[in-house]
Amino acid sequence: MLLVEDDHVVRGAMLRSLTGRGHAVHAVGTALEALRRVAAETPDLVVLDLGLPDLDGSDALRMLRGITDIPIIIATARDDEQSVVRLLRAGADDYMVKPFTGAHLDARITTVLRRVGRASRTVQPAVHEVGGLRIDVGERSAELDGEPLALTRKEFDLLAYLAARPGRVVSRRELLEEVWQQPSVGEDQTIDVHLYWLRRKMGETAAKPRYLRTVRGVGLRLVVPG
Numbered sequence: 001m002l003l004v005e006d007d008h009v010v011r012g013a014m015l016r017s018l019t020g021r022g023h024a025v026h027a028v029g030t031a032l033e034a035l036r037r038v039a040a041e042t043p044d045l046v047v048l049d050l051g052l053p054d055l056d057g058s059d060a061l062r063m064l065r066g067i068t069d070i071p072i073i074i075a076t077a078r079d080d081e082q083s084v085v086r087l088l089r090a091g092a093d094d095y096m097v098k099p100f101t102g103a104h105l106d107a108r109i110t111t112v113l114r115r116v117g118r119a120s121r122t123v124q125p126a127v128h129e130v131g132g133l134r135i136d137v138g139e140r141s142a143e144l145d146g147e148p149l150a151l152t153r154k155e156f157d158l159l160a161y162l163a164a165r166p167g168r169v170v171s172r173r174e175l176l177e178e179v180w181q182q183p184s185v186g187e188d189q190t191i192d193v194h195l196y197w198l199r200r201k202m203g204e205t206a207a208k209p210r211y212l213r214t215v216r217g218v219g220l221r222l223v224v225p226g
């Protein structure tokens with residue numbers, strides 16, 4: 001794993017503690033060294049101090065996220081909720097507020113690695129079947145009752161996202177963020193426009209829904225029509 005910490009006293013203590021607990025640790029003191037290191041040899045996890053001399057911690061996090069999806073645990077002196085939420089949204093897997101013990105960090109590392117390991121073993125099926133609907137994510141093709149659906153890219157993405165979560169109510173915010181990769185800002189017609197066409201192509205309407213159910217004020221749900 002990679003430990004990014006500029007304070008050499010803290011770094012030495014953490015290095016000793018983690019090594020003593022059986023981790024193979026490499027330590028660097030700047031964000032740029034961390035970026036270079038991660039690009040060169042993909043460690044299994046990064047512990048990232050936010051107070052680094054060369055880059056603001058949240059910028060360092062964003063840049064790391066730009067090149068890797070390995071778990072990153074933030075070590076921060078800031079513990080206000082807003083900055084923690086911002087860091088988690090920027091791609092941190094977990095955070096720890098300084099000062100912390102080696103035992104605590106070790107426990108968090110174990111938890112994060114276990115969670116990530118489980119997630120990577122849970123391979124998403126490439127084909128989703130919901131009632132007469134068949135979505136092949138790899139081939140980006142969709143069929144309804146054996147007939148191919150001619151969908152635009154976003155219509156397909158929307159349908160595939162819902163089909164991967166059958167029966168679950170998916171919020172509009174989640175759809176905007178995950179399917180459109182844009183923040184949800186107030187009233188937005190983006191989803192409605194695509195949904196309108198998707199429904200037409202699937203032979204249903206908002207008034208007479210079959211697969212695509214609107215949950216008023218919440219979001220959307222894909223169900224097997226009864």
Ligand code: CA
Nearest residue numbers: 006007049051
């Ligand atoms: Ca520091």
